[in-house]
Structure formats: C-alpha cells, structure tokens
C-alpha cells in the first residue's frame with residue numbers, strides 16, 4: 001500500500017512551508033577562496049583555479065577546516081538548507097602522513113555541520129593519483145591513500161563512529177575517473193552496495209577529463225562506469241557537463257542522480273550540461289553549492305532552468321512529471337531529490353513528495369510582497385532568493 005500523497009507545499013499565515021532544501025555537493029573549505037580568484041590571469045581556467053584551491057588546501061589544520069566549514073554551513077542553513085552532502089577529500093597531514101586518528105578531518109567537518117544545525121552526509125572521498133600512470137603530486141598527497149583498503153577501513157571507522165547519530169550519514173566518493181583506477185571504483189561500489197550507502201563521483205566536469213579517460217580506457221567516463229556496473233539508483237554523478245547523448249541515456253536508465261552545481265560551474269567556466277537530455281532520459285536532478293562561491297539554494301535551482309533557457313534560446317525548457325508546475329519540479333530537485341541522493345529517507349520514496357525537515361519562506365519578503373499566494377512558488381523560484389528564507393524546521397528524531 002502506498003501512503004497517501006502529501007502536498008508539496010503549504011501556506012501558514014505569511015509563510016510558505018516547503019520540503020527542506022538540500023545541497024548535495026559541497027566542499028566547505030573552498031569558501032575561504034571567496035574574493036581571491038576573480039582577477040589574476042593565473043586563475044583563468046578550471047585547472048589554474050585548482051592550483052589556487054590546492055594552495056589553500058595545503059594550509060588546512062583540523063582547527064581551521066572546522067572553523068571555515070562551520071561558517072560555510074551556518075551560511076547554508078541561514079539560506080534555507082537543511083542537509084548537505086560534503087564531498088570530503090582532505091584527509092591527511094600536509095606531507096601525506098595520516099593523522100594519529102585517521103578520520104580527524106572528516107570528524108571535524110561533521111562536527112562543524114552539526115554545530116551549524118545541518119544534517120550531513122559525509123562522502124568519504126577516495127583519491128589515488130594525479131592521473132593515469134602518475135602517483136599523487138604535491139598537495140594531492142593530503143587527499144591520497146596508498147590502497148583502497150585504507151579507504152574501506154576509514155569508511156568502516158566513520159560508519160561505526162556515527163551510526164547512532166540521527167543527523168549523520170556516511171557515503172563513499174571515488175573522486176573521479178582521473179583520480180582513481182577502475183579497480184578502486186568497483187571495490188568502493190561493492191562497499192556502498194553492502195552498506196546501502198550513496199556513491200557520489202565527479203563525472204565529466206571538463207573536456208580534459210573525458211579526453212584522459214578515452215586515452216586510458218578507450219571509453220568515455222559514463223561508458224566506463226556502466227561497464228564497471230556501478231550505475232544504479234544510489235549513484236550520483238556530479239556535474240555531468242560534457243556528456244555524449246548516449247551517456248545521458250545510461251544515467252537515466254539507471255535512475256541515477258545528477259547533481260548540477262550551476263553557480264560553481266559558471267564561476268569556473270566549465271560549460272553548460274544538457275539538462276534536457278538528462279531529464280528526458282529519467283535522470284533525477286539535484287543541486288549543490290560545490291565551491292561556495294555563492295550560497296543560495298534558490299539561485300541554484302533557478303539556474304537549472306535559466307541556464308538551459310540560455311543554452312537552448314527558448315523559455316520553459318521542460319515538461320514536469322505528474323502534472324507538476326515547473327517551479328514544483330525545481331523544488332523537488334532542490335529538496336527531495338537531494339535528500340534521496342544523500343541517503344536520507346523520504347516520504348513515499350520514489351514518489352518524492354516530502355521529507356522530514358522543512359524550509360520556511362517569508363511571503364512578506366520584499367521580492368515576493370506583490371506575488372499572489374497562488375503564484376508564491378513561481379515567485380520564489382523565478383524572482384526570489386535566499387533572502388526570502390525565514391528559517392528551517394528539523395525536529396529531533
């Protein structure tokens with residue numbers, strides 16, 4: 001028996017109550033780069049921006065990563081986010097030596113999210129190499145493990161340590177097809193399956209990654225992942241910017257999630273994913289703040305549609321499922337899809353109607369003040385922002 005559908009939103013006085021917003025892909029420490037990468041020619045591409053990010057990663061300590069992350073998470077919560085998927089990849093000391101407590105940095109980041117009042121899915125990232133045939137270089141030693149068994153052990157530690165905390169989930173994240181060999185991806189997928197954990201992975205963010213994958217494997221990234229048997233309803237492809245159309249179909253057929261991070265992708269000049277192909281194929285979209293260049297989950301959701309309008313040069317680019325309005329679909333993408341992608345239970349499962357936390361929108365906010373109650377959700381997603389958020393509700397379980 002399927003439980004009766006709950007309405008997606010409700011109005012209480014001057015407040016619009018929506019399912020809790022979720023940011024499914026975050027690297028909280030990158031918030032410290034704000035304002036520092038917008039001028040110099042040396043940060044002109046994804047790869048040169050990455051050099052600046054590595055210089056920051058070099059300096060992190062358990063204390064500073066906790067402080068930066070706490071500020072990032074407090075801002076997310078104030079902008080209406082109730083849960084974050086933290087793709088955490090700085091694990092070891094600067095020279096690559098593990099801390100005495102190997103998961104010290106992951107635990108510090110989890111603590112920061114809890115302090116800020118967020119739920120967190122800590123996606124323990126696996127990183128092995130600079131690229132095919134090249135070991136980790138420079139800063140990458142902080143991210144890297146000697147063997148996949150080290151990663152599996154840390155996952156076990158984290159699961160044991162946090163299993164009774166109602167606001168913490170653990171997931172696994174092979175960094176990308178560039179940074180881990182195929183054998184690691186299959187081993188990590190087996191662990192994710194055995195423990196019903198989400199598996200997140202950067203997929204085809206930039207053309208260089210696709211070219212390197214073709215050179216090493218003679219396959220494009222999603223072709224390789226399909227062949228390894230890791231595409232399923234717990235798989236979350238982050239970015240998916242440079243896909244061939246049959247790769248979008250493969251993700252859709254698997255009912256995989258695609259986490260788009262529009263404010264970061266445009267900041268880095270990555271390009272525009274073909275969201276129409278992904279939606280048509282049945283992939284479930286969600287969104288992520290990624291680099292924290294901007295913290296506004298309403299803007300992230302809006303960009304799913306607005307960037308697609310620019311790419312296609314037309315308005316209203318998709319027909320939502322189940323008779324929803326486009327704004328209702330953007331809300332599902334920004335909340336319930338993100339919750340599912342991060343391993344949280346939702347009401348009605350695949351029917352995706354709600355989940356426990358909620359986000360409150362102030363209908364008297366300046367940008368919504370003249371919008372009729374009937375159009376409130378359209379007003380929020382097409383003309384509002386995080387400034388319309390008046391708070392979140394997430395009662396203890």
Ligand SMILES: [Zn+2]
Pocket residue numbers: 025027087202238290
């Ligand atoms: Zn990322």
